[in-house]
Amino acid sequence: MSAKTITIIKPDDWHLHFRDNGMLLETVPATARCFSRAIVMPNLVPPVVNAEMALSYRERILSARPNGSTFEPLMTLYLTDKTTPADIRAAKKAGIVAVKLYPAGATTNSDAGVNALDTLYPVFEEIATQNMRLLIHGEVTSKDIDIFDREKVFIDRYLCHLTRQIPELKFVFEHITTSDAVDFVLESSANVAATITPQHLLMNRNDMLDGGIRPHNYCLPVLKRSSHQLALRKAVQSGSKKFFLGSDSAPHEKNKKESSCGCAGCYSAWSALELYVQVFEELGALDKLENFTSRNGPDFYGLPYNKEQVTLVRKEWQVPESIVLPDGERIVPFYAGQTLQWQIAN
Numbered sequence: 001m002s003a004k005t006i007t008i009i010k011p012d013d014w015h016l017h018f019r020d021n022g023m024l025l026e027t028v029p030a031t032a033r034c035f036s037r038a039i040v041m042p043n044l045v046p047p048v049v050n051a052e053m054a055l056s057y058r059e060r061i062l063s064a065r066p067n068g069s070t071f072e073p074l075m076t077l078y079l080t081d082k083t084t085p086a087d088i089r090a091a092k093k094a095g096i097v098a099v100k101l102y103p104a105g106a107t108t109n110s111d112a113g114v115n116a117l118d119t120l121y122p123v124f125e126e127i128a129t130q131n132m133r134l135l136i137h138g139e140v141t142s143k144d145i146d147i148f149d150r151e152k153v154f155i156d157r158y159l160c161h162l163t164r165q166i167p168e169l170k171f172v173f174e175h176i177t178t179s180d181a182v183d184f185v186l187e188s189s190a191n192v193a194a195t196i197t198p199q200h201l202l203m204n205r206n207d208m209l210d211g212g213i214r215p216h217n218y219c220l221p222v223l224k225r226s227s228h229q230l231a232l233r234k235a236v237q238s239g240s241k242k243f244f245l246g247s248d249s250a251p252h253e254k255n256k257k258e259s260s261c262g263c264a265g266c267y268s269a270w271s272a273l274e275l276y277v278q279v280f281e282e283l284g285a286l287d288k289l290e291n292f293t294s295r296n297g298p299d300f301y302g303l304p305y306n307k308e309q310v311t312l313v314r315k316e317w318q319v320p321e322s323i324v325l326p327d328g329e330r331i332v333p334f335y336a337g338q339t340l341q342w343q344i345a346n
């Protein structure tokens with residue numbers, strides 16, 4: 001007989017995008033509904049490049065929490081070519097837990113990102129010294145590299161070198177999408193971990209391109225072929241401590257997704273946890289769920305497990321077709337209109 005309820009330690013989301021200002025009134029409550037903490041991406045306009053900006057962003061997030069919520073945002077710094085070891089020390093003092101590396105131009109609002117990785121090695125060393133985490137969007141951005149190959153080329157060009165040069169640096173290879181990334185993480189030391197999104201576990205590029213372009217399934221790194229999807233599913237099924245939950249929930253207004261040049265990102269905050277449960281159930285791996293959602297992440301970051309629990313019940317419900325923002329704009333959530341099998345009990 002299959003389970004009717006699942007109770008787990010309340011999870012954290014180790015990678016997401018809240019955006020800013022009015023959007024926070026939508027994104028923060030959506031995440032606080034089922035996550036205790038979240039690693040908040042710093043790719044605002046302008047990017048969050050120093051401790052002062054991170055602390056004021058944190059205040060804006062805290063004031064968007066629903067009444068009584070104890071949700072805690074974990075703040076990150078946006079690495080640029082100009083970041084110095086002194087910036088890292090100041091960030092650590094301010095309670096910032098991680099530093100985000102975007103290769104310039106890799107995704108939404110990443111124009112200020114890093115052009116030359118090698119020149120930043122003193123900064124990476126300081127991140128290791130301060131016992132902070134480096135979060136890596138692991139794709140090259142050169143236009144001559146095929147978009148489906150960019151993750152593998154990034155591993156070959158940069159990550160292999162980085163792990164050899166600074167083995168003590170703890171970094172998260174974020175939102176991995178390929179069997180190459182799974183292999184790299186498994187073959188690396190315990191200082192290398194990875195997050196995996198619901199969309200990369202649930203879909204492959206056919207779900208984006210077969211029978212018409214589906215802009216709401218377009219994200220970066222882009223969905224890959226099914227053999228890579230299967231490798232990601234095997235990775236979470238294995239129960240390895242190196243993989244943990246990072247939804248990469250990333251809202252864009254409907255008109256910016258459904259456009260002749262649509263934005264990348266899936267807004268999954270309203271369904272991510274339920275979709276992960278669905279995946280683990282399909283894989284016959286529900287016994288591995290709680291480590292993936294609630295223990296592997298805190299262990300890698302050296303943070304305590306959450307004290308609260310969350311219960312999911314087996315109950316069909318439909319993800320809304322769209323969500324109206326406070327300013328009247330709409331967002332189409334990930335899996336809009338589709339029926340899910342699990343729901344959070346309140």
Ligand SMILES: [Zn+2]
Binds near residue numbers: 041250
């Ligand atoms: Zn992201």
